[in-house]
Amino acid sequence: MSNLSRRKLITTGLAxxxxxxxxxxxxxxxxxxxxxxxxxxxxxxxxxxxTYASQRLLTRHSLAREFxxxxxxxxxxxNETAPxxxxxxxxxxxxxxxxxxxxxxxxxxxGSFSLAQLKSYPTRSQITMVQCEEGWSYIAEWIGVPLHxxxxxxxxxxxxxxVVYFSIQPDWWDSINMTDAxxxxxxxxxxxxxxxxxxxxGGPLRMRVPRQLxxxxxxxxxxxxxxxxxxxxxxxxxSAAPEGGYAWYAGI
Amino acid sequence: MxxxxxxHAPLGVCAPSSTSSVPVTTAPSRHSxxxxxxxxxxxxxxxxxxxxxxxxxxxxxxxxxxxxGNVLTTPLFKLPIPSSRNLVPTGYxxxxxxxxxxxxxxxxxxxxIVVLTGLLYIISAFFTGHLRKNLLPRKADLSLRAFSATIIxxxxxxxxxxxxxxxxxxxxxxxxxxxIFVLFPLIIWTGLAMSPAFVSAFPVTVTSLGGQQSARxxxxxxxxxxxxxxxxxxxxxxxxxxxxxMRAMITGRxxxxxELP
Numbered sequence: 001m002s003n004l005s006r007r008k009l010i011t012t013g014l015a016x017x018x019x020x021x022x023x024x025x026x027x028x029x030x031x032x033x034x035x036x037x038x039x040x041x042x043x044x045x046x047x048x049x050x051t052y053a054s055q056r057l058l059t060r061h062s063l064a065r066e067f068x069x070x071x072x073x074x075x076x077x078x079n080e081t082a083p084x085x086x087x088x089x090x091x092x093x094x095x096x097x098x099x100x101x102x103x104x105x106x107x108x109x110x111g112s113f114s115l116a117q118l119k120s121y122p123t124r125s126q127i128t129m130v131q132c133e134e135g136w137s138y139i140a141e142w143i144g145v146p147l148h149x150x151x152x153x154x155x156x157x158x159x160x161x162x163v164v165y166f167s168i169q170p171d172w173w174d175s176i177n178m179t180d181a182x183x184x185x186x187x188x189x190x191x192x193x194x195x196x197x198x199x200x201x202g203g204p205l206r207m208r209v210p211r212q213l214x215x216x217x218x219x220x221x222x223x224x225x226x227x228x229x230x231x232x233x234x235x236x237x238x239s240a241a242p243e244g245g246y247a248w249y250a251g252i
Numbered sequence: 253m254x255x256x257x258x259x260h261a262p263l264g265v266c267a268p269s270s271t272s273s274v275p276v277t278t279a280p281s282r283h284s285x286x287x288x289x290x291x292x293x294x295x296x297x298x299x300x301x302x303x304x305x306x307x308x309x310x311x312x313x314x315x316x317x318x319x320x321g322n323v324l325t326t327p328l329f330k331l332p333i334p335s336s337r338n339l340v341p342t343g344y345x346x347x348x349x350x351x352x353x354x355x356x357x358x359x360x361x362x363x364x365i366v367v368l369t370g371l372l373y374i375i376s377a378f379f380t381g382h383l384r385k386n387l388l389p390r391k392a393d394l395s396l397r398a399f400s401a402t403i404i405x406x407x408x409x410x411x412x413x414x415x416x417x418x419x420x421x422x423x424x425x426x427x428x429x430x431x432i433f434v435l436f437p438l439i440i441w442t443g444l445a446m447s448p449a450f451v452s453a454f455p456v457t458v459t460s461l462g463g464q465q466s467a468r469x470x471x472x473x474x475x476x477x478x479x480x481x482x483x484x485x486x487x488x489x490x491x492x493x494x495x496x497x498m499r500a501m502i503t504g505r506x507x508x509x510x511e512l513p
Contacts, residue, residue, distance in 0.1 A: 245353025
């Protein structure tokens with residue numbers, strides 16, 4: 001019996017050591033391959049990191065589901081947003097002619113783009129689902145320019161890790177890593193269902209990240225920053241969402 | 253550590269099924285340490301998932317069938333409760349506080365812990381013989397007479413015999429097998445089918461269910477089924493002798509002392 005318990009003790013000890021060493025290796029691996037979300041601290045950090053890491057590994061090259069034109073939701077659904085800011089209303093009265101998207105950070109040619117300039121890039125469309133974390137959803141055709149075209153135009157530097165994007169509405173910003181930023185379905189959207197993008201759906205310019213829940217697809221985009229460190233933005237949690245208690249990664 | 257499982261484990265893997273008649277000399281546990289630990293981790297996670305799931309549902313207490321659904325489309329059914337969003341027409345004049353943030357964080361964290369615990373449990377149940385000995389119906393149970401006798405005993409709310417304190421009866425076994433191999437896989441599957449990232453890699457997991465909103469509706473019903481299981485489970489423990497059954501699942505000791513209900 002004492003032999004058995006000694007053997008048990010040794011095996012348990014070895015297993016525990018291997019476990020701790022394995023966790024250490026896993027943590028190093030996860031950091032190196034960008035599998036740790038910026039909101040990984042706190043009591044829910046474990047689940048959040050497991051979700052982000054496993055989904056990143058599973059979905060590196062996957063495409064969000066696309067639907068047929070007959071599946072487009074009629075009538076189109078526009079959820080409520082905060083009342084437009086004064087800055088937004090000023091641009092709206094001018095028919096958004098003066099709307100600008102500025103891009104800076106780790107890029108060789110920082111610049112500012114008008115909607116007309118963005119529309120001069122290759123136009124692409126996707127019929128994808130907007131899924132809110134609340135539970136509702138709708139399908140629409142989204143027309144715009146893939147974000148990677150715009151990032152190519154400003155020439156992103158090799159050590160870039162995230163793209164941070166800001167709405168004209170105060171305290172509304174988010175970020176995605178370069179895998180999502182360069183993903184073929186990540187669009188700067190200016191059109192919807194064959195027409196202009198309605199204000200209720202984020203017009204004149206919104207982000208579309210269709211492999212994540214709706215709140216990643218921030219409306220009324222005016223500014224992009226390319227960075228290698230999210231700690232310098234807001235409270236350092238990666239976006240406004242974790243500051244309001246919501247996860248940075250919204251793939252689930 | 254001298255559980256029935258651990259005593260048998262070294263033999264159980266390769267020995268024929270007759271090992272179940274090996275006399276147990278040390279004071280046996282009713283439940284092995286492994287079963288007890290996984291049971292209580294599962295309990296905690298399930299309660300966390302239930303509470304957080306309810307908080308998530310009240311932000312949109314409407315259910316749909318197919319791919320999409322929102323306040324402009326006709327729901328399959330609505331829960332007659334107020335919502336935590338003013339966007340949802342509920343007929344109530346007030347809006348509940350938004351608890352979705354921490355609820356979603358907690359829901360996924362508890363899901364991870366319970367899924368990993370469940371995997372360990374299943375693997376161990378196969379290799380220690382727990383599945384064969386304690387969960388799969390015994391041959392003697394499978395006669396129509398034995399089956400109807402168990403049902404009648406249940407319908408009469410008869411307290412189980414002392415021998416039954418040492419094993420699961422047929423209805424228990426069937427209920428546990430159904431929860432472990434039908435409801436749990438189904439709730440994980442329908443949960444993942446709601447994830448836009450997961451279905452981008454495995455679209456068939458959602459298309460086979462009829463769409464993302466169908467997955468959400470099925471997820472809701474499976475969680476109700478699990479809740480019903482939990483309630484019946486607790487009532488049964490109560491009827492069988494709450495203190496002795498709790499002691500068996502916490503300390504492993506199964507007393508034969510009688511107790512008043």
